[in-house]
Amino acid sequence: MAQHFLKSAALRDFSSGGVGNMGETDCFERFVEIRWGGFESTVCPQCGVIDKHYYRRTRKQWRCKHCDAYFSVTTGTPFEDHKLPFKKMLYAIALFLAAANGLSIHRLSRDVNINLKTAQVLMGKLRESLYGVRHQEKLKGTIHIDGGHFGGRPRNGQFRKPSQSSIRAHVEEKLMAVKKKGRQGRSAANWKRFKKRRIVINLRELHPEKGLGASKTITAICMAENEDYAISLARTFIEPGSIVMTDESPAYTQLSSWFDHKTVPHAVMFATLDGVSDNQAESYFSRLRRYTVGVSHRIEPKYMADIANEMAWREDVRRNTMRENLNLLLGSVFKRGKSQWWRGYWQGVNRPTELLWVI
Ligand SMILES: [Zn+2]
Structure with a gap:
């Protein structure tokens, strides 16, 4: 091998x-x-x-x-x-x-x-x-799309929750809470968290050669993962007629009007037998998640687009040598003009x- x-x-x-x-x-x-x-x-x-x-x-x-x-x-x-x-x-x-x-x-x-x-x-x-120098031209071929939640504080507030005697008791307590406040009901601590939450949606074009993963990544910071955002992004950044693969989130249902849209039932599997998955989009999130968890420990909405794009660049150039990446990075610096x-x-x-x- x-x-x-x-x-x-x-x-x-x-x-x-x-x-x-x-x-x-x-x-x-x-x-x-x-x-x-x-x-x-x-x-x-x-x-x-x-x-x-x-x-x-x-x-x-x-x-x-x-x-x-x-x-x-x-x-x-x-x-x-x-x-x-x-x-x-x-x-x-x-x-x-x-x-x-x-x-x-x-x-x-x-x-x-x-x-x-x-x-x-x-x-x-x-x-x-x-x-x-981020990608702005339309993606074509096979494209994986997914959205992920980033930013905001941990949800548990000041006090530790009493330990649960069983998973069953934990689930019942959750259900009771939903019943009491309604599904949309959120505690004050939760609102604090949601104020700084954003959705990063990423679109990744697969490398034409099989087995080489994705080679072009576009990211966008959105306020929700819904149909409006999904359609707007897909129509801006994807050539009509391309194959688009997503999970079964209702945000992406309408994409079949413009693209050859395929879904993977994520509750059951990561990829279908005939190769439908959004694994390359998940792979991007893996890198961004590791940055927020292990490197910066926090991600502010104001600079989320900058960071999301940095991680997209890292994904796209991952197979290059260090010198090639040095040339690309400094090349982008020299193209930028004054900051x-x-x-x-x-x-x-x-x-x-x-x-x-x-x-
Ligand atoms: Zn001169």
């Missing part, structure tokens, strides 16, 4: 250990290489001319041969005016890439030895860049709203 792709040595062609052995200039040159392909063909961000512009080695800056503008390798990117050395930035990026379930900012701050605020802004900028959401964050400039899917 073929070796699992994660065990391959070729995967480890870039690591934080490797960055540790690099000098500040090597790290800077890596940025230049990824942005412009080298020193021979730098691009002036002011006038856009590609040339071998005048390089001032001591300042790691260029002067444009045509418009005299000064620029550096981070000009016009989220890292513009950075105070961190290139080595620390590259080290942080290596840690970010190696963390399969995402990275906590506390961990990042400790590992790179940077201020917690610096770590938060750096992480925010990486997520912002990935959000900028819209994190520039001046600690001076009070930050995105006012969450990024909800609007129907």
Whole structure:
């Protein structure tokens, strides 16, 4: 049997250990290489001319041969005016890439030895860049869709519940509670939880080659898992005529009007005998759930879309080597332009709203 792709040595062609052995200039040159392909063909961000512009080695800056503008390798990117050395930035990026379930900012701050605020802004900028290059074109072929609940506090409030003598007694108590308050009745503690609850719906296109899982992921933060959201997302992001697989939630029933819709009865099985499942969508949730449970311990609605998209990116690039992912991640940073959401964050400039899917 073929070796699992994660065990391959070729995967480890870039690591934080490797960055540790690099000098500040090597790290800077890596940025230049990824942005412009080298020193021979730098691009002036002011006038856009590609040339071998005048390089001032001591300042790691260029002067444009045509418009005299000064620029550096981070000009016009989220890292513009950075105070961190290139080595620390590259080290942080290596840690970010190696963390399969995402990275906590506390961990990042400790590992790179940077201020917690610096770590938060750096992480925010990486997520912002990935959000900028998220999949937006229509998915085709076979698509798995599912919704999952994320965010909010644990439901049990201040007091411990007396232990139940049996499962039967526990179930009876639950039933009594439902009878008393009605199915919609929620205690005060529960409302607190629901205020910050959101539904992450993800749509995943399967790789054309069988056995390679999904290769493109689109996520959206919704206020409910219902027909309106499901139809809006599916019609925006899926080519008509594609095969769509979901569980038997009533939210997805109407999809059969536009797509070849197949369902798996989740109460009984994970996949039907003829191969219908939404396992790739579940697989995405597995990663996001591990982030919320084991890495960050909390997920705020305001940044849920950023994080959900980061995990979608991690899913999609999971088979790449570390160096390929470094190029993709830094490529997305260089495409982003100046940061819209994190520039001046600690001076009070930050995105006012969450990024909800609007129907
Ligand atoms: Zn110029």
